[in-house]
Amino acid sequence: MNAAEEKQKRLKYRPFILASVMLAMFVGAIEATIVSTAMPAIAADLGGFQLYSWVFASYLLMSTVTVLIYGRLSDLFGRRPVMTFGMLLFLGGSILCGFAPNMEWLIAFRFIQGLGAGAVLPIATTIVGDIYSKEERAKIQGYLSSVWGISAVIGPVIGGLLVVTAGWQYVFWVNIPLGLLSLIGLWVFLKENVEKKKHHIDYKGTILLTAGLSILLYILVEGGGAVSWTSWIIFALLAGAAFFLTWFIHHELHTEDPMMSFSIWKNRSILIANIVSLATGVLLIGISSYLPAFVTGVMEQSARVAGFTLTAMSIGWPISAIIAGKMLIRIGYYRTSLIGGLFLVLGTISFVLMEPVHGPLWAAMSSFFVGVGMGFTSTSFIVSIQSAVAWNQRGAATAANIFMRNLGSTVGVALLGGILNNQLRSSFEESSIDEVQSFDVDSVNELLTAEGRNNLAPDVLDSLQQAMISGLNDVYSVVLAVAVLSLALILFLPRKDNEEL
Template identity: 55%
Template sequence: MGQALQKQAATKRTNRPLVLATVMLAMFMAAIEATIVATAMPAIVGELGGFSLYSWVFSAYLLMNAVTVLIYGKLSDLFGRKPILSIGIVIFLIGSLLCGIATSIEWLILARFVQGFGAGAVTPIATTIVGDIYTKEERAKIQGYLSSVWGISAIMGPALGGILVEFVSWRFVFWLNLPLGILALIGLHLFLQEEIEKRKPKIDYVGAILLTLAISSFMYILVEGGVRFEWNSLPVYILIGIAVLSMCLFVILERKVEEPMMPFELWNERSILVANLTSLTTGIILIGLSTFLPTYVQGVMEEKAIVAGLTLTTMSIGWPIASMIAGKAILTIGFRTTSIIGGVSLILGGIIFVLLSEINNPLFAASGSFLVGVGMGLTSTAFIVSIQSNVPWHKRGVATATNMFMRNVGSTIGAALLGGILNSKLAQFYQTHDPSNEMTIDSTTTLLDSEKRSQLTEDTILLIQNGLEFSLHHVFWYILCFAVLSFILIVFLPKTKKV
């Protein structure tokens, strides 16, 4: 009772509008990272080289994000949201600084590990803070605003990324985070007041290690399988064994430890189970679109970086619009119907990507991006409101983090899986269509650098373009399949559940 009164008093002293603005700024920083980096990647690999490591720039960030998000969620339940979110922002800013001064693709990948380590705290804890300071009745509308930040921030992300690449340097794509993060830290410490009964932490470090082993092993298989290692080879079998054994031990451990990283009893609620599984598949869709659409528009359609960025911007327009609508819709038609509409929109967007060709106008690609944004806005908002309405305060941090974790795992798997498909199909195409056997996966880098491209013959440009289009179309087919799977999962949401 005493702790509840303390929390109530702290909430009253908290300036809710300014806290909301602060956490939205923190989420802005994390959200803009997704699309602005994807837009800049063709220029980055054009300067640093290493196209075969393209997907690792995303996978490194997403892996650390996925592994740490549950730890941060648990720590925020123990020590409060403010100190843990602050630590995450500081680490994220250090990683951003290191990314901006990278001189090789390997350095950039290591810096992205650091950046992802901090990013694991930002979105789930920012979302949890809003769930803490607003009532159940207010939460649906406010979470709609918060979910839309991913879209609102990314409206400027692709365009800004294209402008920075075109007129300044890709390095400012990462340095842009520094002023945003500092402002978020100042606002957090000035306007959020909370009284938390601190307890001795019982962090599931073994669980974190096992989960890291499982995800990283599986990710490495997906990225390098069929490229660096044959699928039917000893290294692949060893990695599969490590991944399966680590995941089995993780599940067993989580059911026994006192403070598990992932409390599996939360999954007994059907709405939470479906929401988490669907977040896994939509995470794959999101990273696939954000990572590879700019490459298609620049490499195959021969458009500039700013145009490629604008095709992603439409997703960012659809996302906030849908999130705003979802905030009201879930109170009237329910979160299941809202989510089903979102699932249909994801499928329609996936169909458009499958139909893309070099003769299409970039607006056609932008329309598919918009539909995916609508689907993400409707589903993500409905899921968060549903989860936070079904758990008490002391589990809200880890419950929210678990949903974010599943989306992050989906993005991690997606970056690795789709990157592996791209590499393997590109290698297959060159083996079949390049009689000279001079083309490699890294040859694609020359197509994305205007200076190097000008030195290529027309036949070479056509060969690389055809290979890129061939491999990216396989990626888009997989995105469509995951959109269909997302819809099927959403259908299993309980029909009578009310917010």
């Protein structure tokens, strides 16, 4: 087969490859939507609200750490085999999550699920970068983002039905056939020509990064609660985290085939895009993790309504991503990203001003604005990064950007979870009601079901809800500060697409 025929064949199969990639992304997207929506029901069944944030943090930790090495492995061995390994691990973890007998086991199984999830999004995005040109990529990113909108509409509906009928366990099992179908499509239609040579895999870097982030995560979640901020344990852990992360950076700068190539960060567009992605990761997890608990526990709405408020975010994301794909070609990365930053600030201001009497429509509107901001910024960043590097760096470059956003979410869920838990404890201690003074964080479980709320005395219910409002107001204030920081950083992007530093 000559070069022209081979190229024609690749073009012929591109729609099927794109469909397989979108299906793989849908598996990850719908998992996030359903789990966030179902978490109040899961926490009410398994108990352990104090561990609520760890269900997200464990998943995010492993997917954050592995996203870099998966991206690098895909550059070395090809996208298809690495995606297959990650997807199968993700699906295996999903099966185990459904059998979790308590919150501790669920957290452990989420570690396994996250270990595989690190491959899905970055490699799927990289495959699109491989088979489409820069101009085509801008439009295709809109299609990829639409996956999040579709999953957002379907996810809460399916999740709500499964929770009230079959049980929350099925929110982890529903995507298994879809994941397998996406792998079949990739193996049938995606053909790769990978150079056969001996490669060095950066296992040491992976271990160092995992150790550093794990310690940091524990500090952020448990600091001020299980461990006092002023104790020697905190200072020892901080020293340990700094040691491992510093060693990781030093190792990456001097090793052969690093899993994070810092050389590409010399490009100013990549540097700013990655730093902003870190900030928006904090913002994104702050909204998606705790909004269902607010809508369910404070506004006293159903899980289905809580899911609707998150759906609005995921609808705004793909709509703006499709628009951004067209605007990138006309007005460039800088202005498109700036528009996204402004919407992020607008959405987070709305969350800070949100009161229970505003109802779920206010929450949905705020989510929508945040989703619009994420659509503009994430599309701009991915297209600009993939256009700035060669094929053999594209997987690592894409993974680095997604790593930074995941890292932000990992640190964010731990930090914001610690802020919420500490504020809840403080509110309970300051309460004038003796019963409330004896409460711990897990007492919030009673707010997450109608039956639990009905069993509480009116004054106790009001105290619990006020504590939740106070804690989440602190969370949303931090999220607003992060959105303002993101907007400020975007101002440092090059004004012209071909401008580098």
